[in-house]
Amino acid sequence: MVERIEDLNLPNAVIARLIKEAIPDGSNVSKEARAAIAKAASVFAIFVTSSSTALAHKHNHKTITAKDILQTLNELDFESFVPSLTQDLEVYRKMIKDKKESKANNKKDAISEDAAPSSSSVAAAAENGDANE
Secondary structure: OOOOOHHHHHHHHHHHHHHHHHHHOOOOOOOHHHHHHHHHHHHHHHHHHHHHHHHHHOOOOOOHHHHHHHHHHHOOOOHHHHHHHHHHHHHHHHHHHHHHHHHHHHHHHHHHHHHHHHHHHHHHHHHHHHOOO
């Protein structure tokens, strides 16, 4: 478990980047407001996680899934978040799938290259064969 409650806070750099992306250029946020936003974001994440854990346990699951999170958000009256989160989840899953496929293709290509003689080794073999005749 967590030793200090401050350990549950989201990293300040992440919060600063989120705030910067959310406000218009030329706007500023005080340190105090930034700390309040960080605390609120942490509390929200803990609340959704706790509620999702309860939902998962209710369904006899040990692992919280994205489906649990989305269902929890609906139950907690944050249903307006669900469409954009669902879309982001689909993009994330596609990105992971594409990475896996790319890695598998690269591995397959590497194996094919190792199995097939390279043009330089074919040329060297031809030269050795010509020299032996």
